[in-house]
Amino acid sequence: MPSDVKVKICGLRDPAHVELAARAGAAYVGFVFFPKSPRNLSLDEARELAWAAPVGLAKVALVVNADDAQLDAINDRVAIDMWQLHGSESPERVAEIKKRYGLPVMKAVGVATRDDVAAIDLYAGVADQLLIDAKAPKGADLPGGRGLPFDWELVVRKYWPCPWMLAGGLTPENVGRAINLTGARQVDVSSGVESAPGVKDPALIEAFIKAALTA
Numbered sequence: 001m002p003s004d005v006k007v008k009i010c011g012l013r014d015p016a017h018v019e020l021a022a023r024a025g026a027a028y029v030g031f032v033f034f035p036k037s038p039r040n041l042s043l044d045e046a047r048e049l050a051w052a053a054p055v056g057l058a059k060v061a062l063v064v065n066a067d068d069a070q071l072d073a074i075n076d077r078v079a080i081d082m083w084q085l086h087g088s089e090s091p092e093r094v095a096e097i098k099k100r101y102g103l104p105v106m107k108a109v110g111v112a113t114r115d116d117v118a119a120i121d122l123y124a125g126v127a128d129q130l131l132i133d134a135k136a137p138k139g140a141d142l143p144g145g146r147g148l149p150f151d152w153e154l155v156v157r158k159y160w161p162c163p164w165m166l167a168g169g170l171t172p173e174n175v176g177r178a179i180n181l182t183g184a185r186q187v188d189v190s191s192g193v194e195s196a197p198g199v200k201d202p203a204l205i206e207a208f209i210k211a212a213l214t215a
């Protein structure tokens with residue numbers, strides 16, 4: 001039976017990896033627009049990657065507390081299908097971005113404790129999707145893409161009225177367990193399919209997608 005799990009491969013920088021991810025069965029690819037990230041892209045690089053994406057593969061623009069000027073520049077130059085807001089954007093800012101661009105918005109929320117899980121509800125009525133990631137320590141350079149998992153038990157048997165994606169430290173080895181434990185129908189990975197920060201490994205991309213789709 002075909003899997004109903006959807007996979008997002010984030011932080012791609014090579015058009016060949018975009019094609020590979022699509023061929024292997026990914027539903028989304030993520031492009032990072034955050035200068036502190038080793039996966040950061042220029043607008044021209046991202047535009048080329050978006051062109052390489054086959055029809056049906058959703059192209060997600062990951063930004064962190066971006067202002068309108070940055071979002072306008074991305075929206076004008078790169079054919080994206082969804083925003084991923086991975087900073088401390090408020091529910092009001094999520095609504096504003098949704099309205100301004102008419103694109104679906106996925107709000108990332110960092111989780112370390114039960115209170116963090118409860119705080120996800122603030123976004124459940126406004127975002128189109130939720131992305132539940134490990135919480136980065138205060139003052140960390142990167143709010144995500146750190147290859148660190150959180151305690152998945154915190155989201156077992158949780159319900160939100162919109163689709164959600166599990167992220168944070170997923171790898172080809174642990175993604176099946178994460179899906180089976182949490183019931184996540186969507187998973188996102190960046191570091192777990194890299195041989196070094198920002199360097200994607202095609203074999204790991206394929207292995208991750210296969211493991212998620214057969215979980």
Ligand SMILES: O=C(O)c1ccccc1N[C@@H]1O[C@H](COP(=O)(O)O)[C@@H](O)[C@H]1O
Binds near residue numbers: 131133146192
């Ligand atoms: O990937 C990045 O560089 C990044 C930078 C800033 C915010 C988020 C980022 N990535 C997202 O973080 C999670 C977890 O990634 P990982 O698999 O643990 O490396 C994932 O949603 C990425 O999209």
